[in-house]
Amino acid sequence: MIDAIAAMLVNADFWSAVLRIATPLIFGTLGVLLCERAGVLNLGIEGIMVAGALMGWLAVYLGASLWAGVLVAALTGAVFGVLHGVLTVPLALSQHVAGLAITLFATSVSYYAYRVSFPNVTTPPTVQTFAEMSWLPLAVLDKQTPLTLLALVLVPVIGWVLYRTPVGLAIRMVGENPAAAEGQGLNVNAIRIGAIVCGSALMGVAGAFLTLSAFNAFFINMVNGRGWICVALVVFASWRPGKALAGALLFAFFDALQLRVQQVAGDGLPYQVYLMLPYVLSIVALILVARRAAYPQALMRPYRKGER
Amino acid sequence: MTSPVLRMTGITKRFGALVANDAITLDVNGGEVLALLGENGAGKSTLVSILFGHYVADAGTIEAFGQPLPPGDPAAALAAGIGMVHQHFTLAENLSVLDNIMLGTESLWRPISARRAARARLQDTAQRFGLAVAPDARVGDLSVGERQRVEILKALFRDARVLILDEPTAVLTPQESESLFATLKHLVAQGLSVIFISHKLDEVLRVSDRIAVLRGGRMVATLPARDAGKNKLAELMVGRPLARTLAKPHLRGDVVCELRGVGVTGALHDVSLALRAGEIVAVAGVSGNGQAALADVLCGLRAPDAGSVALEGITMRAEPRAWIGAGVARVPEDRHAVGVIGDLPVWENAIAEHYRKPFASAGLVRRASSRAYARRLVERYDVRGAGIDAPARSLSGGNMQKLILGRALTGAAARADDYVPVLIVANQPTWGLDIGAVGYVHQQLLDACARGSAVLLISEDLDEILQLADRIAVIHAGRLTPARPAREWTLPAIGLAMAGAIESPHAA
């Protein structure tokens, strides 16, 4: 059994699968990270990923190019981001409640739109997805699609933005002490909503990866909890992009592992135990970082101008 | 005569029915320290908040350096050269000094932050004004005085020509205040103007060139500092000649509460104190030196990591209910966040400390008797608001404090005079209250003391302490001086103790 696992670990196909599973998690976690750094919890991610998956795919189905489809998915996410931002920032509704309401709304609208567009299909219609990047000279990466490359590149980019640009400092500040930001002449609400919109756009792209790269069609229940995993991963990552990447890869590693261990181990344990592993590990990861969590200090605290 | 750098004309601001500023007209000249003097609630903070753009005035205009100032926009105020050091620091603890200072100084569209240039500029500014700074230090690790320096540098970094300081010495020891005054003189020598807000007469006379006195939202006088005397200023502030408060001689009864060698990791070290019935013991000190931990221990919220706490001889465990049951009346520091549960109605807050006994039986709340109790409490302690069913957060600060005080002093007694608390723990009880409410609270504490309660008063207001206390102890960096009788203390001695030059403690 050990030999089988070792053989699997040196197999390039295994690592390809890991990157493929990790990609939507990377986009999604970066999206939640941006929102939470600005002080807002965005539980709409699950629904936004569904909407992004649908809209991106639909655009391509209707003739747009693949990258245009990704852009459509991002814009879809951004629109829901605006909704979430308006509910949680100026109206200061409970962030939990607003997020869950948006997840339900985005999900139901997406499923509805799909059914209206394709009323009588038995097999889901497909599109031509992104091609593998076989022109890359690197092993494992050459089996990925450009979206994965985008995800990997976004990690240092978002890190750069957060730590080396004025707008990144502004985002971090509104998440730590909004009164300080206001005292320095910044518009706290505008920055928060901006961060939520950008984060939600990334969540939309996470969904688009599922329909334009991982699979070639849209299925009901396709997102299957990935959005919630991203929310857990952000805590695990201590709100840092680099650690978010590590967390996504770690989760994807165990997810890919359970599939193959099943095949190797045969009738040992019921397959459900293997499927449970990634979720159990997410909870364990949360427990491990719990004590040391350095929350953005203004997370989940609405800000009213002039209030100090 | 050069024209003023700042002109405020006819500034009026209302919050609901309260007129915080009433047609205030004020000029600020270049190179001067102007003190804005007034009691709590006189409208000083509101006025400068309008100046800095946190609020928009209902009427009136502001001109800065000859140009009209767009209202309600801190960015415009900063651009016009106005900087503000707030009473409660607006700093992000998890970020560095440089981060906090640089924020907002660069366009948000810039792709890269010019950190190296900013760091150099910060060092330069710091040197020019004589303020030492460590740009990469995490703000959360700095002391209060250091943080204030960061706040000042924030304004100077942005080329402020007018610096507003809102009660800056509230968090400083007398010695640190001296250091601040020296800095201010330095600033003024370089041509800056300073607006210095305070309610402390001594400071104002020491540091300012001109004094503007506010009372009840109106500007009552502006006069050069050399023409002002303490009594005259006090009269202007209060509107009537001040009566000298006589400290009443108190009976010293038995020890009701004793702290022995109490330690709380990171907050208190080897604190010993004995509180006797019928006496007011005050703990003076600059905020952040362990007062919160001391209050928590005496309110039953935290158990000491070392030493013991005994109430009437019995060692107490850290459970609020036990302390309440033992007869401790507690007035917390933060009335909004800890004193009342804002969303619940006034009557539920009134019985909150006794919601099991006697205001419930067999798990069911006794609504009728609870509401009756609440009504009596509200009447006796003059709590004004929208009735006992209104949410507690609708009460004004003063009325909220009266509710908290009333419930603490009455216990769950059916008749007001049936219950005498063994110990009253009052933590900053008059913070943020108007002068009427302050007087009321003081009188309640004195009355309770006369009836035999022991009172522990934790306060940052030295005037209040000197008015009320029989014995005074000073806390610094978690250590408590012995509690000596008030007349044995001098102001310089208290100042030194607040700054940390204390003798070795021994049981009081």
Add this chain to the structure above:
Amino acid sequence: MRLEARAELSRSMLVAAPFVAIAATLAIAAAFVAWAGAPVGRTYALIFDGGFGSRFAWSETLTRATPLILTGLAAAVAFRARLYNIGAEGQLYVGALAAIAVGGLHGGTGFELPAAVLHPAMLVAAMAAGALLMLVPALLKTRLGVDEVVTTLLLNFIALLFVSMMLDGPMKDPMAMGWPQSVALQDTLELAKLIERTRVHTGLLYAIALAVLLWGLFRYTTFGFEARAVGANARAAAFAGVPVQRTVVVVALLSGALAGLAGAIEVAGRTGYVTLDMSPGYGYSGIVIAMLAGLNPLGVVAAAIFVAGILVGADSMSRGVAVPTYIADVIVSVALLSMLVATAFARYRLRWN
């Protein structure tokens, strides 16, 4: 343009809010129906008819509402104390499983106990199962400060996989043709029908009774005070002597138990056995219902009937017009968002300057 807090809550806005929300919902949903190319008026009529238009429609609606009331109560109880239990779905399933374990397999002991004993035992087992599942996130929150939103969500997936495992193995019905289904519940333990020839069962009475009980609990008992105080301001509650951690854990157990009970009642009243698809998201719908009801237990009954009616009506409507059944979820989520926005305007007013 900006939003400014009103000095005082606007009573008129609060009263108008539900009506504004309903109007907005009807308008927005109409757009969706029109998009599907169906006649709006007829579609609404069919939905209303299908949910509330006949004795049969009402019976279906009430049957559907029964578990929704319970999961709605589970969410309302938890959210009131600021404990965001998103795990009702999983708690429902383990509750159903526990009910079968006791009532279908006699707890694995094989002994025969009278139904009078087994019936309450079954319900208690279901509540215990749901409560235990909720205990883990609750303790993680109170001891380690781990946010319960994520942990309860993740546990949903774990719980469902566990149920799947049980249905493939020890609890499998040997007579079901390959379809993962549990052993059936003993006939004697099934809940009686409330109305002849319909699917409405006495579980509805249990649910309504619990709603009234919980309303009374929150309003009149010390525990209700503790839960409300902790939800409103945990720090101030602790200061006043409320045992915060203990209250949170008890609220969590209560919430989990209610969701678990929903599972048992579904098994005992409607299906007779456990399958993997016995709950079309009742746990999640419960959250929406609780929010629509403003976290008020009595309101939950009304909201649950409303949502159930829409769901049942949409099912029926989709047989008459070509509008996907997802319109039901669209209507419910838009109703929720409209309610949230409308009540927000009781606290804020729009200012143009």
